[in-house]
Amino acid sequence: GAGVSQSPSNKVTEKGKDVELRCDPISGHTALYWYRQRLGQGLEFLIYFQGNSAPDKSGLPSDRFSAERTGESVSTLTIQRTQQEDSAVYLCASSLPTGGPSATFFGQGTRLTVV
Amino acid sequence: AQSVAQPEDQVNVAEGNPLTVKCTYSVSGNPYLFWYVQYPNRGLQFLLKYITGDNLVKGSYGFEAEFNKSQTSFHLKKPSALVSDSALYFCAVRDKTGGYQKVTFGIGTKLQVIP
Numbered sequence: 528g529a530g531v532s533q534s535p536s537n538k539v540t541e542k543g544k545d546v547e548l549r550c551d552p553i554s555g556h557t558a559l560y561w562y563r564q565r566l567g568q569g570l571e572f573l574i575y576f577q578g579n580s581a582p583d584k585s586g587l588p589s590d591r592f593s594a595e596r597t598g599e600s601v602s603t604l605t606i607q608r609t610q611q612e613d614s615a616v617y618l619c620a621s622s623l624p625t626g627g628p629s630a631t632f633f634g635q636g637t638r639l640t641v642v
Numbered sequence: 643a644q645s646v647a648q649p650e651d652q653v654n655v656a657e658g659n660p661l662t663v664k665c666t667y668s669v670s671g672n673p674y675l676f677w678y679v680q681y682p683n684r685g686l687q688f689l690l691k692y693i694t695g696d697n698l699v700k701g702s703y704g705f706e707a708e709f710n711k712s713q714t715s716f717h718l719k720k721p722s723a724l725v726s727d728s729a730l731y732f733c734a735v736r737d738k739t740g741g742y743q744k745v746t747f748g749i750g751t752k753l754q755v756i757p
Contacts, residue, residue, distance in 0.1 A: 531685060562747075569646065570732070570747035618686070628676050628734075628745070633685035 531634035533619050539640045540609055548604040548637045552621030557599050565615040576602060577624060609641045644669040646735050648748035655723045656756050663718040663751045665733030675716040676734040676745070677707055686732065692716060703727070723755045
């Protein structure tokens with residue numbers, strides 16, 4: 528596609544349910560990032576994939592959060608047993624392996640609301 | 643730990659007037675600094691960056707930013723605001739030893755340009 532695509536754009540879920548968020552990066556982009564932005568806060572780094580290397584999971588806030596990436600394409604971010612504090616906009620970004628900030632493209636995000 | 647402060651939640655400016663969106667940072671060592679813009683219903687877009695060299699950095703859409711080491715600031719500026727500049731602006735920083743996944747973002751400043 529022309530840009531980074533995220534789905535769903537909005538998700539409302541009940542506390543305790545699991546949710547899965549999807550990111551389709553730009554074709555050919557081997558680097559993929561997940562961020563979270565809670566209301567009134569900056570973007571928080573969650574996880575980073577680069578090709579076939581082991582992902583950098585250092586930003587995941589708890590073991591309820593996990594992410595997978597199939598090769599160099601789609602990534603899914605899974606949140607188990609959702610809590611109200613998980614409510615946020617979840618952003619995905621992708622870039623070429625040598626791409627810096629100017630060559631990193633963001634999706635529109637998934638707004639997650641836990642009720 | 644590195645941090646970014648955007649002290650204004652919102653900035654209002656009349657069309658045609660100069661605009662400034664403020665950003666201060668804290669990082670060990672020399673910083674890499676970035677500005678991003680998010681237009682309504684669009685993903686984050688890179689605007690400009692400071693890596694080294696000239697303290698005045700020019701970016702997309704006529705924006706520029708001035709790196710001030712003594713004041714640890716990186717304010718975003720534009721000589722003449724357009725209504726189409728209305729958007730959410732994010733400042734970001736990382737130290738030169740960290741990878742891009744280690745970028746810290748501010749909470750964002752909403753710019754409203756009034757016709």
